[in-house]
Amino acid sequence: DAGITQSPRHKVTETGTPVTLRCHQTENHRYMYWYRQDPGHGLRLIHYSYGVKDTDKGEVSDGYSVSRSKTEDFLLTLESATSSQTSVYFCAISDFGRGENRSGNTIYFGEGSWLTVV
């Protein structure tokens, strides 16, 4: 398994509170991603990072912010949690661009963080 650790793995929080999910990798991969997974929607990209302090929005970024101060850590913050943010959150890493064939690299996923907003 790729060295990806998500924390916390399970959390219940109240509406309106801030929540931070952490993703830690030991692979020294350049790219890191946060996805959310909901029934009927598959995985949707929230934010991603292409280097330290370099981040960009995905397709469902409203209500979320991210930070990457070190290669190994990518934090996802729900600024003021809402019930619609109840979901499973997956961190992923990749190393696109390294090696002989840029187009051949894949994404490795963490085990997920189950967040319930009540």
Add this chain to the structure above:
Amino acid sequence: SQQGEEDPQALSIQEGENATMNCSYKTSINNLQWYRQNSGRGLVHLILIRSNEREKHSGRLRVTLDTSKKSSSLLITASRAADTASYFCATRSNDYKLSFGAGTTVTVRA
């Protein structure tokens, strides 16, 4: 919006049978990948096919890609109970992101 969409949404087969699922996508791609997700776990990469390839094999997996129809299929031959999982296609265009479909849930009955 999602790039890939899998069909069918769910599939139930007998052990030993083949399972086929399809993926359609909307825009041009660099490559297409298939992932598996066991219940309560993260996604695991299965196979990648590049836009200039038409077919690829890996063990009991066979993937085809038709870029003219913007579609791909994943065939799992001689299915086993351990193949019970959700399967997702993901497409990569000329950037560093993968776009996933909603997945096909496969149940293999003993």
